[in-house]
Amino acid sequence: MKKIAIVKLSALGDIVHAMVALQFIKAHLPELQIDWLVETRFADLLRDNPDISNILTVNLKATKINKRAIFHEIKTVRNYARERYDLVIDAQGLLKSAITAKLLGKYVAGFDKNSIRESLASLFYSQKILCAYDENTIDRNAAVLSQPFGFSISSADILAKQPFLFFHAPHFNLTAFLRHDLKNIVFVIGSTWESRNYPSAKFIDVANELKQNFLVIWGNEIERKTAENMAKQSPFIRALPALNLNDLKALLSQVDLVIGNDTGPTHMAWGLNKPSITLFGCTPISRVYQTEINKVLKSASIVNPRKLNKQDDSIKEIPSSDIVEVASALLRL
Numbered sequence: 001m002k003k004i005a006i007v008k009l010s011a012l013g014d015i016v017h018a019m020v021a022l023q024f025i026k027a028h029l030p031e032l033q034i035d036w037l038v039e040t041r042f043a044d045l046l047r048d049n050p051d052i053s054n055i056l057t058v059n060l061k062a063t064k065i066n067k068r069a070i071f072h073e074i075k076t077v078r079n080y081a082r083e084r085y086d087l088v089i090d091a092q093g094l095l096k097s098a099i100t101a102k103l104l105g106k107y108v109a110g111f112d113k114n115s116i117r118e119s120l121a122s123l124f125y126s127q128k129i130l131c132a133y134d135e136n137t138i139d140r141n142a143a144v145l146s147q148p149f150g151f152s153i154s155s156a157d158i159l160a161k162q163p164f165l166f167f168h169a170p171h172f173n174l175t176a177f178l179r180h181d182l183k184n185i186v187f188v189i190g191s192t193w194e195s196r197n198y199p200s201a202k203f204i205d206v207a208n209e210l211k212q213n214f215l216v217i218w219g220n221e222i223e224r225k226t227a228e229n230m231a232k233q234s235p236f237i238r239a240l241p242a243l244n245l246n247d248l249k250a251l252l253s254q255v256d257l258v259i260g261n262d263t264g265p266t267h268m269a270w271g272l273n274k275p276s277i278t279l280f281g282c283t284p285i286s287r288v289y290q291t292e293i294n295k296v297l298k299s300a301s302i303v304n305p306r307k308l309n310k311q312d313d314s315i316k317e318i319p320s321s322d323i324v325e326v327a328s329a330l331l332r333l
Contacts (some may be wrong), residue, residue: 012264188260
């Protein structure tokens with residue numbers, strides 16, 4: 001086997017959880033060419049990774065607005081297929097990713113019908129991997145990306161991983177925001193659902209209690225206004241300018257702690273081997289690895305991984321004092 005392609009289109013945190021497998025695949029097959037097919041808006045997350053030979057991009061999200069765009073995307077994938085991959089692995093497990101993978105190569109591996117949310121996707125796979133849907137998300141990614149090669153990635157391997165997010169010089173001056181006399185802590189305040197977001201008032205309480213240098217990142221106009229409002233209410237909080245994914249990787253690599261919702265930037269801290277506290281309400285903690293430096297705090301609600309309740313606002317019930325306690329221990333304050 002000489003060339004493979006991985007299909008993991010989105011989202012930010014899901015891509016991070018899959019990327020951990022690359023270093024172990026390369027350890028077993030150092031000469032293997034690994035290409036990765038991803039949505040264009042997430043491509044910079046993969047960039048600069050020495051284990052990825054080529055980043056292939058599509059814009060399937062655009063087809064939701066413009067149905068005719070699907071023909072352009074199909075043509076794009078078929079052009080990529082000229083590479084004649086020996087194996088394509090669909091690590092997404094959705095119907096759209098399975099079809100995309102099949103267009104990319106003849107021999108496709110993916111989860112079996114009992115291991116994914118959209119069971120029809122498994123019809124497109126030549127090799128089917130069994131891994132329960134409610135298993136740890138990182139373990140599931142490791143399984144589907146290693147078993148086609150005849151080896152397994154253990155929990156011990158993952159716990160001993162090397163950082164795997166790489167970057168080049170950011171477009172803004174990091175030193176203007178980082179302090180040497182205080183701990184630098186990033187707040188991740190946004191996510192895809194409002195019910196996954198921890199209250200900004202409680203983030204402010206954490207900052208005022210710990211009295212360190214808190215930097216708030218944001219991804220849209222609503223979050224920007226929230227970040228600026230938080231900065232007005234606490235002398236310890238600063239709202240950062242707009243960051244691209246390379247800037248974000250560079251920033252997170254230099255801070256002491258990341259505190260945030262169950263969303264991509266918080267999971268990026270784990271990928272960089274940086275301390276983090278991930279806050280969970282309506283989503284399951286099985287999405288992450290808990291380590292000596294990567295902690296989770298979960299509300300009391302019970303979560304069904306196959307049917308998430310977007311109306312579950314229980315994340316708001318997590319006491320800010322619990323965050324302060326865990327953060328103090330991680331930072332040794």
